[in-house]
Amino acid sequence: MTSKASSRHFCPLVIAGGLLICFTMIFFVYNNPTMNWLPCAGKPQFNVCTETCLSAQIITNCSENKQEMTRSVKIAGGGNDHASEITILIWYWPPRRQFNLDSCEPVYGIKGCHFIVDRAQIDKAHAIVFYIQEIKGDLQNLLNISRPPRQKWVWTNMESPTNTPQLKGAEVLFNLTSNYRTDADIWIPYGRIVEISETDEPFQIPLKDKLVCWIVSHWNIKLKRVQYFNELSKHIKVDAYGRHFEQRIDNEDYNKVVSSCKFYLSFENSIHKDYITEKVFNPMRLGTVPVVLGPPRENYEEFIPRDSFIHVDDFQSPRELAEHLKALDQNQEMYERFFSWRKDYVSTHNEVSRLHACKVCEHIQNHRGFKIVKNITKWYWG
Template sequence: MTTKPSVGSYQHVLLPLFLLFCFGGVFYTYYKPTVSWFSCSNVPVSSHEVCSDECLKVLTANFTQNTTTHNYTTQKLLLPQPTPKPADTEENITFLIWTWPFGFKFDVKACSPQFGIEGCQLTDDRSQYDKAHGVLFHHRDIGGDFTELLKRPRPPHQKWVWMNMESPDNSGRNDRFDAVFNLTTNYRRDSDVWVPYGRIIEISEKDKPFKIPPKDKLVCWIVSNWNPNFRRVKFFNELSKHIKIEAYGRHFNRYISSEDYRTIVSGCKFYLSFENSIHKDYFTEKLFNPLIIGTVPVVLGPSRENYEEFIPADAFIHVDDFKSPQELAERLKFLDQNQEVYERYFTWRQHFTAIGAHFGLEHACRSCDLIKRNKSYRVFKNLNKWYWG
């Protein structure tokens, strides 16, 4: 007689199968093995087929490898912690003006409103010398008291700043200056604190749209320092043979006041921005004042390439672009008769404007700010070689 197996007789088979099924579900959900459960690497299997023995071998090997190389122990998640905010160590810097540059005094409280520089206390009180973090010396005003100062004890962390805006040709060399100063502030781009005579900056919303001022003169020049050996004087003498130039200044006995300066220059289509000496980065207010006022500068100075590092190429005319003063004169006459072409020299004013430097004040404020932010040791060993060559 055939006996039907009881339910209990299958329990030893069903229970292991049930547990295996549950384990497989959990394993697939959380482990996500690199070999698919429905297709085995290097063993083509239809998605409707059961995995072959070869497939199971691959799965077994992969599972064994992964379970032995992964740590499934629950670990505490380490989140990046915010960097603690440093304590407020803001320090006010005392910056001493040893002598006012050319005797020109400026507002010692203007660093913040003019340049947004905080924490700089400018003073001309020499009794503050021992506690001053920095001292500004203007090259042309260094005198006998400087020699006496060199004999005095010097605070070890105090920085001496050499300021000069004159070209090497117009500045006296002094061998005492080597290894004395810590920083330089100058028109040269490679000085520690660069302060040019002017800058081209982006226009702001508060700037009024630029309009070319009315013109009643073609070419103008204002000059006082007349030296027949200067290149600019020789060029002017030749240029004036081919075009009318309205010349002003002591040499021409046509003095103008500071009040009249802007009116005269703005009425000129072109202004001769001729420098008295030619050195890298040396372009002065003779260039920037016409740009600010609204006149096209005709420049004589360093190379066009040097000018173009700081001002738009179509904002000026360089004398070196012409074979002779006569050729330059012909170009200026052409521009005088062709207003549309002339106005192209002001296209840059759609996006930019020109500003001048705050002589003395800007040097002091920016030097003070550098000392405040930078505590590193620094001595300028070869000032004479760097500046005079």
């Protein structure tokens, strides 16, 4: 007989022995004999029997518990190995934002991520990342796709509700959301304020030769930011750049221009909760004070130090704001207070397309349960 067969026969014998001991103890308890020879002598007789019976019950349930434990491990780990590789299919590349498919570990320390772009391998993917802006007229095709039941479809988007197309008929198409909003399943902010490291150089305010600057690509007279700028520029000089002003700025010039300004108009194209973009984090990174137009001040203060920026809502009018900026220009001590936070923190700007993909991988590694977004239209557009 093999050792495996012996183990199979051994368990029933142990169970039978345990039950025999239990019944024997019951007999002795009710007949009240001398019990000093028992291993638990000195304890109440009832406890002796209880503990013995409990041991027998544990032995009886050993095989069931082992099976349940094995099942739980498989559910939590998704299969064989808790460090198993996660395959993510990128359905569409966002325009001009392709990234190195092997960069999650070296950049973010997220291991076990394998990205593919070949839709013919859809059945191999644990999750699919959809950059929503690129779906456009392809929704009907997505609704007809046969997908594995455990595959997660991720609604991925960094545009505000104002500038995001609603997908009619896609109310139960997605399992997860990846977005700048803090109540998304996977939170991807445009930037963050993080603690300084030992390798960071001491901060110094850059030399300034401009008071107020603005770089804008999307110009629409109906936008609040355009209306505010038009009124503000009547009371203070604003060095404005971008297509509308026939002064295009490339990436290299951007850093030079922004760092040379005391204040930068960090005006969002629309106003929504948590919609705080690189228009804020980049000037802070480059040593310039952002003048923000967007969600309320309280929302900004959840993400950046309260004394690091100026909010247009703090003033009765653009003219009043202009007078305040002129006063700060004449008071270097007051101006430098806006950078007190730089003693302890730095501003970072995220490469959001890559961060989306890597964070989706990390989320799938740690969350294998069922999840569906029942009404994404109500959640995002209210």
